[in-house]
Amino acid sequence: MTPELLAIHNFIRECLPFDQLPNAVLEKVVSNIEISYHSKGSQFGQQNLADGLRIVRSGAAELRDKNDLLLDRLAEGDSFNLMGLNADQPGIKASLIEDALIYTLPEIPYQQLRTEYRAFDRFFSSQRSRRLRRAARHEPVPNDMMRPLSDLMSSEPLTVEPTTSIQQTAIMMSERRFSSILVMVDDRLMGIVTDRDIRSRAVAKGLELQQSVMSIMTSEPLTLPPSCSIFDATLFMMQRSIHHIPIVEDEKVVGMITASDLMLARKDDPVFLVQHIGRQSSTFELKNIVSAMPDLLVQWVNAGIRSHQLSHVLTALSDAITIRLIELAIDQIGPSPVPFCWLGFGSQGRKEQLLGADQDNALLISDEVQPEHQHWFSQLAEYVCDGLNECGYVYCPGDIMATNDKWRQPLNTWLKTVDRWMRTPTDRAVMEVSIFFDIRTIYGDNELTKQLQAHMLKHTKSNSIFLAALAQNVLSVQPPMGIFRRFVVEQNGEHAHELNLKKRGVIPIIDIVRIHALANGLFEVNTIDRLRALVDCKAMTIVDSRNMQDALQVLMQLRLTHQAQDIIKGQSPSNYVNPASLSKIVAKQLKDAFGIVKDAQQGIKFKYRQGLG
Structure with a gap:
């Protein structure tokens, strides 16, 4: 290439979607490029529809419709083809709002590229939003733990009718070497029976083995969809101490997943870290685990875990640490005198937490609470918030934490606080309530959270003044x-x-x-x-x-x-x-x-x- 063509080549190969073309094809593209200079105020309209694809080398342009409504602004590296734009919406024109150097790829070679390269064509078939969608999804293959259950599940689970005897059911499971069996009526799932059910519900209790398997099954078992990730399924089963999950889609059983299946996934993945957190006996031990998280973040990013999945993982770890601190606190101060729930706000509430997050939490207590119970909740809050701070989740700069009396209240007091925020949406109230609306139960009685959230949403939906303050x-x-x-x-x-x-x-x-x-x-x-x-x-x-x-x-x-x-x-x-x-x-x-x-x-x-x- 001549120095002039090489300069064009180096620029074009950094522009979307030319970056996807083979180098040999890109060299041919460069040889077809026409270069022109245009002064500010120049326009391209109906008379230029067949000119081809224009690429802004320097300067800036605007795209406007026939009513002069601004559609987009284009800067260096952006491109536009008036014929394509006008095919969907006649009357679109381009105006230069700065002096500009324009590279033009004539219509014939431009259309040839669209015919021969699908990705190239799809880019120009979409508007800015769809181009962005493609860019956002152009990422590495996800980590194994983020694969869907459909990749791992058994697609032919063992089934039995409700009238089958316990003995015959055990024989079927033994012959097929299955640790569980689904009780079905036609396509409808009635229940599940596992090896443990046969041991603990039949043999240990001396039941007659000719009894129907219905007498020992778990009715209406928990299920998961095949799109659920391996990570979420493992966490789901661990939290509920279950080892077999039917996989259901559109109300039909499509497979089965077991704890053994999930063990096939890599053992160095986040879910095993969550399990490890749950076994620690002190804040010091939890802190040691958290200290390794920056290196794990690098590993997970390099493994190709997408951002929303990784923030979900980091939130699960934060939840696990919070839960373990609450359990350790209860071991020290005794059981709760009344029902309560520990609330997570902000990024933790949304399951969007990353490294370096500070604390945003509160205690929501049952209205059964008595004055003499307040000391117990104060002790709990102090233990957990101090422990989180030691583990790297630093104290909230705005003091939005359960250690603050204001954020440690019975349900009825919380309802009144929300009402006050709604009536008088001061800057401080708007800031606090914005955090408060991103709310989730981390530990405890979720029914309390549901009542509070329902009350909040009832008032926000029709409160135009409060919504305006949020806006x-x-x-x-x-x-x-x-x-x-x-x-x-x-x-x-x-x-x-x-x-x-x-x-x-x-x-x-x-x-x-x-x-x-x-x-x-x-x-x-x-x-x-x-x-x-x-x-x-x-x-x-x-x-x-x-x-x-x-x-x-x-x-x-x-x-x-x-x-x-x-x-x-x-x-x-x-x-x-x-x-x-x-x-x-x-x-x-x-x-x-x-x-x-x-x-x-x-x-x-x-x-x-x-x-x-």
């Missing part, structure tokens, strides 16, 4: 993007020239999704679950929901990748990234994600801000 909070932090799709970075301080991915990207998405969920009375707390539920209740389109999911995935994946790099360098993991260090492809994905957040914030502004009058 104002949602709009207080804007994505770090300038008018020409340039990153707006910190200007000084420790993180000069860097972006805060959490504060400027992840948290706005969480806040946006939360306000929609509250306005529609949804009980879901996890952000992805909320987005799916919003689609189910027709409060959000499938496209908008997927856009938000993919924007969150891109931001979280980049955040985790850079945290892993920080750990490798011996630094504390942070939420900052220097955009100058990103490849052009990753930078474009990040810009697209921030663009979706910005568009979603505009929707919040129009939908909820009018409540303030």
Whole structure:
């Protein structure tokens, strides 16, 4: 190549979707490129439909529809094809808002590429949101523990009719070497019988072996869907001390999974760490386990666990540590005088926790509590919060912890507190209630949490003033993007020239999704679950929901990748990234994600801000 063509080649190969083309094909593309310079204000419209694909080498452009509505802004590396755009929506034109150098790939070679390369064609068949979706999902193969149960389950479980005798059932299990058998009527699951049931419910009790197997079966057994991950299934079985789970889809049994099956998964995976946590006898021992988590994070990121799965894993570990500390506290101070539940807020409540999270917790106590019981709960809170701090989950800077009397209350007091927040949505109340709405039972009586959550949702759904106050909070932090799709970075301080991915990207998405969920009375707390539920209740389109999911995935994946790099360098993991260090492809994905957040914030502004009058 000549130096001129080599410069074009080096630029084009960093642009989406040319990065997916073989090098030989890319060289041919470069030989067809036409170069032109255009001044600010130049337009491309109906007269240019057959010109081909334009790639912005430098400068900036806008795409507008026939009503002059802004559709998108394009910067260096972005491309557009007017014929394709106008095929779906006639009247679209492009205007340069800066002097620009444009590379043009003529229509014929452009269409040939689309015909020959499916991925290339799919990129241009989609708009910005769908391109982002593809980028968000272009990730390594997931860790084995994140595979679905369908990859591991036995698809032909052993079955028996309810009238079969205990003896005949045992014979069938012995002959086939099965440790469990399903009791079925046609396609309907009635129950399950295991080796242990035969030992403890029949032989040990001297039952007549000709009795029906129904006399020893477990009726209406717990089930899981085949899409459930191996990790979640192992955790589910461990927490309930069961060893056999029927796999059910669309109310039909499609397989069986056993504890032995799950042991085939790698033993160095997170679920075994959760089990190990549950066996520790002191805070010191728990701290030793947590100290290894940064190295494990690097291992899990390198193994290809996706960001939402990894945050789920880290939350499960945090839950396990909290539960074990509560159990150790009860061993010391005795059993609870009345029912209670330990609440997790924020990222722990949403199951979206990463390393370095501080504490956000509370105690929700039954209204049966008496004044003399308060000391027991104070002792519990102090033991657990101190233990969490020792394990690296530092005290909450805002003192939102169970050690604070304000966050350790009976149900009735919590209900009154919520009512006060709703009536007077001060800045402090909005901040506290935003955390409080991301609520989950970590330990104890979940019925108390359900009552509290139902009360909150009942009031938020129809409270336009409170929703407007939440909207104002949602709009207080804007994505770090300038008018020409340039990153707006910190200007000084420790993180000069860097972006805060959490504060400027992840948290706005969480806040946006939360306000929609509250306005529609949804009980879901996890952000992805909320987005799916919003689609189910027709409060959000499938496209908008997927856009938000993919924007969150891109931001979280980049955040985790850079945290892993920080750990490798011996630094504390942070939420900052220097955009100058990103490849052009990753930078474009990040810009697209921030663009979706910005568009979603505009929707919040129009939908909820009018409540303030």
